[in-house]
Amino acid sequence: MPRLYWEDFHPGRTFEHGPRRLPRDEMVAYAAEFDPQPMHLDEAAARQTMLGGLAASGWYLCCILMRMCADAFVLDSSSMGAPGVDEVKWLKPVRPDDEIRLRATVLDTRASKSRPDMGFVRFEFDLFNAAGEKVMALTTSLMLGRRDKAAP
Amino acid sequence: MPRLYWEDFHPGRTFEHGPRRLPRDEMVAYAAEFDPQPMHLDEAAARQTMLGGLAASGWYLCCILMRMCADAFVLDSSSMGAPGVDEVKWLKPVRPDDEIRLRATVLDTRASKSRPDMGFVRFEFDLFNAAGEKVMALTTSLMLGRRDKAAP
Numbered sequence: 001m002p003r004l005y006w007e008d009f010h011p012g013r014t015f016e017h018g019p020r021r022l023p024r025d026e027m028v029a030y031a032a033e034f035d036p037q038p039m040h041l042d043e044a045a046a047r048q049t050m051l052g053g054l055a056a057s058g059w060y061l062c063c064i065l066m067r068m069c070a071d072a073f074v075l076d077s078s079s080m081g082a083p084g085v086d087e088v089k090w091l092k093p094v095r096p097d098d099e100i101r102l103r104a105t106v107l108d109t110r111a112s113k114s115r116p117d118m119g120f121v122r123f124e125f126d127l128f129n130a131a132g133e134k135v136m137a138l139t140t141s142l143m144l145g146r147r148d149k150a151a152p
Numbered sequence: 153m154p155r156l157y158w159e160d161f162h163p164g165r166t167f168e169h170g171p172r173r174l175p176r177d178e179m180v181a182y183a184a185e186f187d188p189q190p191m192h193l194d195e196a197a198a199r200q201t202m203l204g205g206l207a208a209s210g211w212y213l214c215c216i217l218m219r220m221c222a223d224a225f226v227l228d229s230s231s232m233g234a235p236g237v238d239e240v241k242w243l244k245p246v247r248p249d250d251e252i253r254l255r256a257t258v259l260d261t262r263a264s265k266s267r268p269d270m271g272f273v274r275f276e277f278d279l280f281n282a283a284g285e286k287v288m289a290l291t292t293s294l295m296l297g298r299r300d301k302a303a304p
Contacts, residue, residue, distance in 0.1 A: 034215040036222055039233065050232050050295075058234065059218050063186040066211050070188055080202050081191065082210065088237035143202075 004077035005147035006109065006119035015104040017072035019130070022056060022064065024096030030060040055093035061100075061136050062088065065125055068102040078145030080118060086139040092129070099130040107139070117149040156229035157299035158261065158271035167256040169224035171282070174208060174216065176248030182212040207245035213252075213288050214240065217277055220254040230297030232270060238291040244281070251282040259291070269301040 031040035035057035038045035046054040094100070107122040120141045127136040183192035187209035190197035198206040246252070259274040272293045279288040 034219045036219075036227065037231065037233065057218070058236075059215055062214060063211055066209070067186045067188075075188065079189065081189065082242070084210075084242050085237065085240040087239065090234070090236050 002076060002078045002145075004073060004144075006078065006111075006121065006144040007147050008077075009106045009109050009121040009144065011106050011108050013106045015069075015072045016102065017068045017104075018101035019099035020064065020068060020101075021097060021099050022060075022094065024054075027056050027060060027096055028054075030063070031057050035059055051093045053093070054096055056095075056098075058088070058090040058136070061090070061094060061127060062138070064100065065102065065127055065136065065138060068100075068127075069104060069125060072102060072104060074142075078147075080143040080145060082140050082142050084140070086122075086141070087137075089137045090135075091137065092133055092135045094127075094129060094135050100135070101128045102126070103128070111146075112143075116146070118143050118145050120144075154228060154230045154297075156225060156296075158230065158263075158273065158296040159299050160229075161258045161261050161273040161296065163258050163260050165258045167221075167224045168254065169220045169256075170253035171251035172216065172220060172253075173249060173251050174212075174246065176206075179208050179212060179248055180206075182215070183209050187211055203245045205245070206248055208247075208250075210240070210242040210288070213242070213246060213279060214290070216252065217254065217279055217288065217290060220252075220279075221256060221277060224254060224256060226294075230299075232295040232297060234292050234294050236292070238274075238293070239289075241289045242287070243289065244285055244287045246279075246281060246287050252287070253280045254278070255280070263298075264295075268298070270295050270297050272296075 039049040039051045040057045043054045103126045109121045111119045122141040125138045191201040191203045192209045195206045255278045257276045261273045263271045274293045277290045
């Protein structure tokens with residue numbers, strides 16, 4: 001049985017996770033497979049770009065964020081996934097071997113009108129680098145099963 | 153030199169790519185690494201969920217979409233990346249071995265006020281399954297270098 005149901009999420013509640021190091025070889029391997037733009041793939045080419053040096057693909061950061069959320073609370077909850085994402089902001093370059101921390105903050109919650117067994121919880125997920133700078137912010141609503149409607 | 157600059161993108165212009173098959177083993181390997189929720193990892197457990205069977209992680213689809221965009225036009229353009237994502241909608245489950253097609257549509261474009269060497273192009277990126285159903289829609293603005301300001 002999950003430990004966290006929809007009823008356990010209240011505005012302002014936070015979950016934290018990390019730090020998690022992002023090794024250069026994994027960052028570059030991801031880019032080679034999914035986002036082979038020069039700024040994510042090659043140090044010399046990246047120096048000529050707006051990012052001023054090799055930096056993680058924003059999509060790689062989304063993957064890492066998802067995994068950190070899973071480890072922080074999602075796998076221990078009645079999560080039913082998400083219908084989408086409201087917004088993603090990539091705020092600063094994330095460099096090879098940076099150490100990343102996650103903070104998840106509940107923004108608001110609402111019951112589902114069509115499905116009495118679930119509700120929505122809207123989160124802001126923030127990633128911070130080792131210097132404490134916010135490097136990414138993502139807003140999305142998760143669907144979570146309700147404790148009071150769970151099968152006995 | 154890139155073939156496509158900011159000036160080459162006009163509202164309504166489309167780019168297509170695919171089909172690309174999403175093999176079961178790659179879909180599940182991604183989930184094991186980044187999104188290990190039961191509906192993405194295990195057929196029997198997934199049957200008990202809202203998705204009614206094993207389905208791709210939405211984040212895996214974002215990765216695939218990025219790669220299809222890269223192959224469709226981004227790697228042949230003056231792309232400087234994106235500051236974020238406006239919205240992602242996961243509309244239908246994507247099943248193992250589904251074949252996915254990408255359609256990128258230019259919504260609008262604008263010059264940058266602060267940087268005369270670049271402009272923004274807002275896109276809707278849609279993924280379709282083999283049955284022609286739209287399974288995902290993503291809206292974002294790419295930053296692209298301008299031809300008329302490119303170094304000679």
